[in-house]
Amino acid sequence: DKNLRQFIIDECYIDGIVSLPLNTFFTTNKKTYILCLTKKANKKDVQTDPVFTYLVSEMGETRDVYRFDIDQDDLNEAVTLYSFFKGNKASFAKINTDKRCKVFPFTDFTSSLENSWIIDKWWSEEEKIELGISEKKDKLGLLDFSSLVEDMSISLKTFQEGIKELSEKKKSELNKKAYKLKDLFDIEKGKSLYTKNYGNLNKGDNPVYSASNNAPLTYIKTNDYDGQYLTWATNGFAGYMMLIEGKFSINGDRGLLKSKMPNINLLYVKNIVEPKLRELAKGRKGENGSDEFTKVYPKMVEEVEIIMPIDENGKFDLETQKDIVDKILYVEDIKKTIEEYKYQIENLIIEINDNSMLKHFSIDELFEIIGEENLTKKFIDKNKGEYPVYSGQIENGGVFGYIKSFKYDETLLTWVTYGNSGHIKLRSGKFNIGRNNCGLRPLTKDVDLEYVKYIAEPIFIENVKGEKQKSLPQSIVKKLQIPFPVKSDGTIDLVAQKELSNKYKKIELFKKSILEELDRISKTEIDFE
16 A cells, blocks of 8 residues: 555665566465565665566466476566666666566656556556557447458358257167266376476376376376376366376376276267366366366266267267267357457447548546545445445446445546546446546537547547556546537537437447357357267
């Protein structure tokens, strides 16, 4: 908080801040930082040297429990550059060519006491896109948007026909029988002696697999298995399965199924059993594929049931197993494509070009700017009521809390000044404007607030990008130029604004409907057994 930042400035010299990625520490799915400080000999000394900053995306190893080596190591580069910086602080910025590294004057830190020293926000969005930290958003006109929706529709139609074709595959009447995995397989667990250190002492060509499905833990001289086997992770992201073929071994973080009977398609077993093992996994479940540590022991696997198709001769039907695998993989491909479509629609910016004459006006020409109030959580807790306090957060509709009084009873726009800066909301009724949020009250009746929201928000966000603190204060907003349709006499055209805002509103409804339909399809459960 502010007091801690002030204490650091009073007691220390700030040499550098390095931003680390999520899961740098396996149990911490949050942003963490390295703060480089030198204690002052005399508190009265004032820092004049600049401050080294660096954005780290990868650290030479995977950010999970396995910590496998990878090529990208930004942290090592940060350490090297920091040593150069320490040797020549005054001139380092002139020779630095690494776009992940910036040197800021110390005054940027003293002026940020009220906010934060989250240096990630001091890189523009364009810079983050270039570094691969952020992804560029697409801008489309109405015709291009229409073509995109048409392409998606054609793809979904193709998927529908493919599913119909798979479902109509002729098959003879088959019996099905439920088996426990222990009836079909010998269930084994790997040897705990196989570690990275063991691999270093017994180097060879045969892989040893651990909990990761991505790569072997190490390579050794010997092997415990030779053939094709279905395995699963017992620790970490427990329950995920992997088919392994050839000569290999597994350690204590992986289990193995060894077939007792013929005519078992291991891919069929994998696709049917894996979801069941994931449901059984005990421990801390991850969010979005990260920060998980769960377990699925062999004893838990033994009792899992699987339905096996039986042919007229009483044997496992390999053809039917393969058909089911084909269906599962086809549906998985469809769902991956749908997720890509959803991401694309969510991040689209639609531009409407009409034939209206446009004239640019600054915000302070058309709006009164309403400042934020310091309504703290402590204040809200002491004054609970029914009237919302809008803050800079996006979650929960921007509501920070509810109090028993209100300051505004009208319709106006608010924008986020810090954090999710630039995002605009239309507010109406009785409410309050809290921290990191300011309001726009129109000075003329010729302004349509919904039009302003749709047109101004991309402009606001674009002007946040170059701001070191990722803030959008009143001083910047009041001079921003917003295009308005005007009549032949140069006055603002309210009717044209409403027509355009209605078009934007319809586009938002189209996008919402498309996303809901895609979401419905992707979440449809299909019984393959």
